[in-house]
Amino acid sequence: MICDRIQELLAAYTENDLSVGDKALVESHCIACAECAGLLAALKQADAVLASFPEIEPGPALIEKLSRIPEGKRRRRPILGFFLKPSLQPIFTAATIFLTLLSLYFFNPDRKAFDKAVSRQFHRGISRIERLYAKAGAVTDTLGAYANSVFVALKAINPLGQGED
Protein backbone atom coordinates (compact mmCIF):
# COMPACT_ATOMS: atom_id res chain seq x y z
CA MET A 1 0.00 0.00 0.00
CA ILE A 2 1.31 3.44 -0.93
CA CYS A 3 0.49 4.91 2.52
CA ASP A 4 2.81 2.38 4.26
CA ARG A 5 5.65 3.36 1.94
CA ILE A 6 4.98 7.08 2.48
CA GLN A 7 4.75 6.72 6.25
CA GLU A 8 8.14 5.03 6.29
CA LEU A 9 9.55 8.12 4.59
CA LEU A 10 7.85 10.74 6.76
CA ALA A 11 10.45 10.87 9.54
CA ALA A 12 13.27 11.27 7.02
CA TYR A 13 11.15 13.88 5.18
CA THR A 14 10.95 16.10 8.28
CA GLU A 15 14.74 15.86 8.59
CA ASN A 16 15.12 16.85 4.91
CA ASP A 17 16.96 13.58 4.47
CA LEU A 18 15.20 12.31 1.31
CA SER A 19 16.15 12.26 -2.34
CA VAL A 20 14.39 14.82 -4.57
CA GLY A 21 12.19 12.06 -6.00
CA ASP A 22 11.10 10.69 -2.62
CA LYS A 23 10.49 14.19 -1.30
CA ALA A 24 8.21 14.99 -4.23
CA LEU A 25 6.45 11.66 -3.74
CA VAL A 26 5.73 12.43 -0.06
CA GLU A 27 4.52 15.94 -0.83
CA SER A 28 2.20 14.94 -3.65
CA HIS A 29 0.81 12.04 -1.60
CA CYS A 30 0.17 14.16 1.50
CA ILE A 31 -1.85 16.65 -0.56
CA ALA A 32 -4.22 13.88 -1.53
CA CYS A 33 -4.13 11.67 1.63
CA ALA A 34 -5.53 13.10 4.87
CA GLU A 35 -4.24 10.11 6.89
CA CYS A 36 -0.60 10.60 5.91
CA ALA A 37 -0.89 14.41 6.11
CA GLY A 38 -2.25 14.03 9.65
CA LEU A 39 0.62 11.76 10.61
CA LEU A 40 3.13 14.21 9.16
CA ALA A 41 1.59 17.03 11.22
CA ALA A 42 1.65 14.80 14.35
CA LEU A 43 5.30 13.96 13.68
CA LYS A 44 6.23 17.64 13.51
CA GLN A 45 4.23 18.33 16.66
CA ALA A 46 5.84 15.38 18.50
CA ASP A 47 9.31 16.71 17.61
CA ALA A 48 8.42 20.16 18.93
CA VAL A 49 6.90 18.78 22.13
CA LEU A 50 9.84 16.43 22.84
CA ALA A 51 12.27 19.30 22.33
CA SER A 52 10.34 21.36 24.90
CA PHE A 53 10.68 18.83 27.74
CA PRO A 54 12.41 20.77 30.51
CA GLU A 55 15.50 19.66 32.38
CA ILE A 56 14.90 18.91 36.04
CA GLU A 57 17.29 19.84 38.81
CA PRO A 58 18.32 16.82 40.89
CA GLY A 59 17.50 17.20 44.58
CA PRO A 60 20.17 18.36 47.05
CA ALA A 61 19.94 15.04 48.91
CA LEU A 62 20.97 13.19 45.76
CA ILE A 63 23.89 15.56 45.13
CA GLU A 64 25.00 15.00 48.73
CA LYS A 65 24.87 11.21 48.23
CA LEU A 66 26.82 11.46 44.98
CA SER A 67 29.47 13.62 46.63
CA ARG A 68 29.97 11.01 49.34
CA ILE A 69 30.60 8.08 46.99
CA PRO A 70 34.43 8.25 47.36
CA GLU A 71 34.14 8.18 51.18
CA GLY A 72 32.06 5.02 51.11
CA LYS A 73 34.39 3.36 48.62
CA ARG A 74 37.49 4.26 50.63
CA ARG A 75 35.96 2.87 53.82
CA ARG A 76 35.03 -0.43 52.18
CA ARG A 77 38.13 -0.91 50.09
CA PRO A 78 40.64 -2.31 52.69
CA ILE A 79 38.47 -5.30 53.62
CA LEU A 80 36.40 -5.95 50.52
CA GLY A 81 39.15 -4.98 48.09
CA PHE A 82 41.41 -7.70 49.46
CA PHE A 83 38.77 -10.44 49.32
CA LEU A 84 37.62 -9.44 45.85
CA LYS A 85 41.07 -9.79 44.28
CA PRO A 86 40.74 -12.04 41.20
CA SER A 87 44.08 -13.72 42.01
CA LEU A 88 42.57 -15.12 45.21
CA GLN A 89 39.63 -16.78 43.46
CA PRO A 90 41.39 -20.17 42.82
CA ILE A 91 42.41 -20.29 46.49
CA PHE A 92 38.83 -19.57 47.59
CA THR A 93 37.56 -22.28 45.21
CA ALA A 94 40.04 -24.85 46.55
CA ALA A 95 39.17 -23.87 50.14
CA THR A 96 35.45 -24.25 49.40
CA ILE A 97 35.97 -27.72 47.92
CA PHE A 98 38.16 -28.74 50.86
CA LEU A 99 35.64 -27.48 53.43
CA THR A 100 32.79 -29.22 51.58
CA LEU A 101 34.67 -32.53 51.66
CA LEU A 102 35.56 -31.98 55.31
CA SER A 103 31.95 -31.31 56.23
CA LEU A 104 30.83 -34.37 54.25
CA TYR A 105 33.25 -36.42 56.36
CA PHE A 106 32.44 -34.93 59.77
CA PHE A 107 28.68 -34.93 59.30
CA ASN A 108 28.55 -38.40 57.77
CA PRO A 109 26.34 -40.69 59.99
CA ASP A 110 28.40 -43.77 58.92
CA ARG A 111 31.65 -42.13 59.80
CA LYS A 112 33.00 -45.26 61.59
CA ALA A 113 32.29 -47.49 58.60
CA PHE A 114 33.83 -44.86 56.39
CA ASP A 115 36.95 -44.73 58.61
CA LYS A 116 37.21 -48.54 58.47
CA ALA A 117 36.85 -48.58 54.71
CA VAL A 118 39.47 -45.86 54.35
CA SER A 119 41.84 -47.69 56.73
CA ARG A 120 41.31 -50.98 54.82
CA GLN A 121 41.99 -49.27 51.52
CA PHE A 122 45.02 -47.58 53.01
CA HIS A 123 46.54 -50.83 54.28
CA ARG A 124 45.73 -52.59 51.02
CA GLY A 125 47.51 -49.81 49.23
CA ILE A 126 50.52 -50.10 51.53
CA SER A 127 50.80 -53.87 51.06
CA ARG A 128 50.42 -53.44 47.27
CA ILE A 129 53.27 -50.96 47.31
CA GLU A 130 55.40 -53.36 49.40
CA ARG A 131 54.72 -56.16 46.93
CA LEU A 132 55.61 -53.91 44.04
CA TYR A 133 58.78 -52.89 45.82
CA ALA A 134 59.74 -56.56 46.37
CA LYS A 135 59.02 -57.32 42.71
CA ALA A 136 61.09 -54.35 41.68
CA GLY A 137 63.97 -55.70 43.84
CA ALA A 138 63.69 -59.09 42.13
CA VAL A 139 63.71 -57.45 38.71
CA THR A 140 66.78 -55.41 39.69
CA ASP A 141 68.57 -58.59 40.84
CA THR A 142 67.70 -60.38 37.60
CA LEU A 143 68.90 -57.43 35.54
CA GLY A 144 72.15 -57.35 37.60
CA ALA A 145 72.69 -61.09 36.92
CA TYR A 146 72.05 -60.52 33.20
CA ALA A 147 74.50 -57.66 33.16
CA ASN A 148 77.17 -59.78 34.86
CA SER A 149 76.74 -62.67 32.45
CA VAL A 150 76.86 -60.29 29.47
CA PHE A 151 80.01 -58.75 30.88
CA VAL A 152 81.58 -62.19 31.41
CA ALA A 153 80.59 -63.26 27.89
CA LEU A 154 82.06 -60.11 26.36
CA LYS A 155 85.28 -60.65 28.29
CA ALA A 156 85.47 -64.20 26.94
CA ILE A 157 84.95 -63.01 23.33
CA ASN A 158 87.41 -60.13 23.81
CA PRO A 159 86.22 -58.13 20.72
CA LEU A 160 89.04 -55.56 20.93
CA GLY A 161 91.71 -58.20 20.96
CA GLN A 162 93.35 -56.85 24.11
CA GLY A 163 95.91 -59.00 25.99
CA GLU A 164 96.68 -61.21 22.93
CA ASP A 165 100.24 -59.93 22.59
Add this chain to the structure above:
Amino acid sequence: MNLDEIIRDSLDGKEGAWNMLVNLFSKRIFNLAYQFAGSYQEAEDLTQDVFVKLYGALPKFDFGRNFSAWLLTLAKNHLIDEYRRTKWEKRNRDDFDDHLRIAPSGTDDPEAELLAAESRKILWEGLNRLPADIRMAVILKEIQGKKYEDVAEIMDVPVGTVKSRINRGRLQLARLLKDAKEKSHDL
Protein backbone atom coordinates in the same frame (compact mmCIF):
# COMPACT_ATOMS: atom_id res chain seq x y z
CA MET B 1 40.55 24.11 35.20
CA ASN B 2 39.71 21.86 32.26
CA LEU B 3 37.88 18.55 32.44
CA ASP B 4 41.00 16.37 32.06
CA GLU B 5 42.59 18.12 35.04
CA ILE B 6 39.45 17.60 37.11
CA ILE B 7 39.46 13.89 36.21
CA ARG B 8 43.17 13.55 37.05
CA ASP B 9 42.67 15.37 40.35
CA SER B 10 39.73 13.15 41.11
CA LEU B 11 41.86 10.07 40.41
CA ASP B 12 44.51 11.46 42.76
CA GLY B 13 41.81 11.91 45.41
CA LYS B 14 42.26 15.68 45.54
CA GLU B 15 39.78 17.57 47.66
CA GLY B 16 36.76 18.84 45.72
CA ALA B 17 37.65 17.28 42.33
CA TRP B 18 35.01 14.55 42.58
CA ASN B 19 32.42 17.13 43.65
CA MET B 20 33.25 19.13 40.52
CA LEU B 21 32.51 16.06 38.38
CA VAL B 22 29.26 15.56 40.28
CA ASN B 23 28.27 19.19 39.75
CA LEU B 24 29.14 19.05 36.06
CA PHE B 25 27.36 15.83 35.16
CA SER B 26 24.74 14.94 37.80
CA LYS B 27 21.98 16.98 36.16
CA ARG B 28 22.58 15.44 32.73
CA ILE B 29 22.66 11.88 34.06
CA PHE B 30 19.68 12.44 36.34
CA ASN B 31 17.60 13.83 33.47
CA LEU B 32 18.59 10.98 31.17
CA ALA B 33 17.60 8.48 33.88
CA TYR B 34 14.33 10.29 34.59
CA GLN B 35 13.34 10.53 30.95
CA PHE B 36 14.26 6.90 30.38
CA ALA B 37 12.76 5.35 33.52
CA GLY B 38 9.89 7.79 33.97
CA SER B 39 10.09 7.65 37.76
CA TYR B 40 11.70 10.30 39.92
CA GLN B 41 12.67 7.84 42.66
CA GLU B 42 14.08 5.33 40.16
CA ALA B 43 16.00 8.13 38.48
CA GLU B 44 17.65 9.07 41.77
CA ASP B 45 18.66 5.46 42.44
CA LEU B 46 19.89 4.99 38.88
CA THR B 47 21.90 8.22 38.97
CA GLN B 48 23.56 7.03 42.15
CA ASP B 49 24.37 3.66 40.54
CA VAL B 50 25.85 5.37 37.50
CA PHE B 51 28.10 7.57 39.64
CA VAL B 52 29.22 4.60 41.72
CA LYS B 53 30.14 2.87 38.45
CA LEU B 54 31.84 6.04 37.23
CA TYR B 55 33.97 6.17 40.39
CA GLY B 56 35.04 2.56 39.83
CA ALA B 57 35.65 2.97 36.10
CA LEU B 58 37.41 6.35 36.21
CA PRO B 59 40.93 4.83 36.44
CA LYS B 60 40.22 3.04 33.14
CA PHE B 61 39.18 6.25 31.33
CA ASP B 62 41.15 6.83 28.14
CA PHE B 63 42.02 10.54 28.07
CA GLY B 64 41.96 10.47 24.27
CA ARG B 65 38.20 9.94 24.37
CA ASN B 66 35.35 12.37 24.88
CA PHE B 67 34.54 12.09 28.59
CA SER B 68 30.94 13.23 28.23
CA ALA B 69 30.20 10.58 25.55
CA TRP B 70 32.06 7.95 27.60
CA LEU B 71 30.01 8.75 30.71
CA LEU B 72 26.75 8.78 28.76
CA THR B 73 27.64 5.37 27.28
CA LEU B 74 28.26 4.09 30.82
CA ALA B 75 24.90 5.53 31.89
CA LYS B 76 23.09 4.19 28.81
CA ASN B 77 24.47 0.68 29.42
CA HIS B 78 23.40 0.74 33.05
CA LEU B 79 19.92 2.11 32.32
CA ILE B 80 19.22 -0.44 29.58
CA ASP B 81 20.66 -3.33 31.64
CA GLU B 82 18.53 -2.36 34.64
CA TYR B 83 15.49 -1.95 32.41
CA ARG B 84 15.97 -5.45 31.01
CA ARG B 85 16.65 -6.88 34.46
CA THR B 86 13.65 -5.35 36.20
CA LYS B 87 11.23 -5.25 33.28
CA TRP B 88 10.11 -1.71 33.88
CA GLU B 89 7.97 -1.79 30.80
CA LYS B 90 5.32 -3.44 32.95
CA ARG B 91 5.29 -0.49 35.31
CA ASN B 92 3.74 2.89 34.78
CA ARG B 93 5.70 6.06 34.53
CA ASP B 94 5.29 8.79 37.13
CA ASP B 95 2.28 10.98 36.65
CA PHE B 96 2.92 13.84 34.34
CA ASP B 97 4.16 15.90 37.22
CA ASP B 98 4.93 19.51 38.03
CA HIS B 99 8.53 19.13 36.90
CA LEU B 100 7.34 18.82 33.31
CA ARG B 101 4.33 21.13 33.46
CA ILE B 102 6.56 24.12 33.94
CA ALA B 103 7.91 23.76 30.40
CA PRO B 104 7.51 27.07 28.57
CA SER B 105 5.07 26.75 25.70
CA GLY B 106 6.01 30.10 24.21
CA THR B 107 2.42 31.25 24.10
CA ASP B 108 0.05 33.22 26.32
CA ASP B 109 -2.96 31.38 24.96
CA PRO B 110 -4.31 29.16 27.80
CA GLU B 111 -6.01 26.81 25.33
CA ALA B 112 -2.80 26.32 23.37
CA GLU B 113 -0.95 25.81 26.65
CA LEU B 114 -3.48 23.17 27.67
CA LEU B 115 -3.09 21.38 24.33
CA ALA B 116 0.70 21.50 24.61
CA ALA B 117 0.53 20.08 28.15
CA GLU B 118 -1.78 17.31 26.94
CA SER B 119 0.63 16.45 24.10
CA ARG B 120 3.55 16.36 26.53
CA LYS B 121 1.60 13.98 28.74
CA ILE B 122 0.83 11.64 25.82
CA LEU B 123 4.44 11.61 24.64
CA TRP B 124 5.81 11.22 28.16
CA GLU B 125 3.69 8.12 28.66
CA GLY B 126 4.31 7.01 25.07
CA LEU B 127 8.06 6.81 25.73
CA ASN B 128 7.34 3.75 27.87
CA ARG B 129 5.93 1.92 24.87
CA LEU B 130 9.17 2.20 22.94
CA PRO B 131 11.74 -0.62 23.15
CA ALA B 132 14.73 0.31 25.33
CA ASP B 133 17.21 0.97 22.51
CA ILE B 134 14.76 3.09 20.54
CA ARG B 135 13.64 4.98 23.65
CA MET B 136 17.24 5.79 24.57
CA ALA B 137 18.03 6.99 21.04
CA VAL B 138 14.89 9.16 20.90
CA ILE B 139 15.66 10.70 24.30
CA LEU B 140 19.25 11.50 23.37
CA LYS B 141 18.36 12.98 19.98
CA GLU B 142 14.94 14.56 20.40
CA ILE B 143 14.85 15.56 24.08
CA GLN B 144 18.52 16.13 24.85
CA GLY B 145 19.18 17.58 21.40
CA LYS B 146 22.27 15.56 20.52
CA LYS B 147 23.47 15.05 16.94
CA TYR B 148 23.07 11.68 15.21
CA GLU B 149 26.85 11.18 15.31
CA ASP B 150 26.95 11.78 19.09
CA VAL B 151 24.03 9.42 19.67
CA ALA B 152 25.77 6.79 17.53
CA GLU B 153 28.94 7.15 19.62
CA ILE B 154 27.02 6.88 22.88
CA MET B 155 24.93 3.95 21.67
CA ASP B 156 27.98 2.32 20.05
CA VAL B 157 26.13 1.62 16.79
CA PRO B 158 26.47 3.02 13.24
CA VAL B 159 24.78 6.34 12.42
CA GLY B 160 22.45 4.60 9.97
CA THR B 161 21.17 2.30 12.73
CA VAL B 162 20.63 5.28 15.03
CA LYS B 163 18.68 7.15 12.33
CA SER B 164 16.49 4.15 11.67
CA ARG B 165 15.80 3.62 15.41
CA ILE B 166 14.99 7.28 15.98
CA ASN B 167 12.73 7.47 12.95
CA ARG B 168 10.82 4.38 14.09
CA GLY B 169 10.45 5.82 17.58
CA ARG B 170 9.32 9.22 16.34
CA LEU B 171 6.77 7.67 14.05
CA GLN B 172 5.39 5.51 16.87
CA LEU B 173 5.06 8.57 19.11
CA ALA B 174 3.46 10.59 16.31
CA ARG B 175 0.86 7.85 15.81
CA LEU B 176 0.01 8.02 19.54
CA LEU B 177 -0.41 11.76 19.29
CA LYS B 178 -2.53 11.50 16.15
CA ASP B 179 -4.75 8.78 17.66
CA ALA B 180 -5.26 10.84 20.82
CA LYS B 181 -6.17 13.88 18.73
CA GLU B 182 -8.67 11.89 16.70
CA LYS B 183 -10.22 10.46 19.87
CA SER B 184 -10.63 13.91 21.41
CA HIS B 185 -12.26 15.13 18.15
CA ASP B 186 -14.68 12.21 18.25
CA LEU B 187 -15.81 13.07 21.78
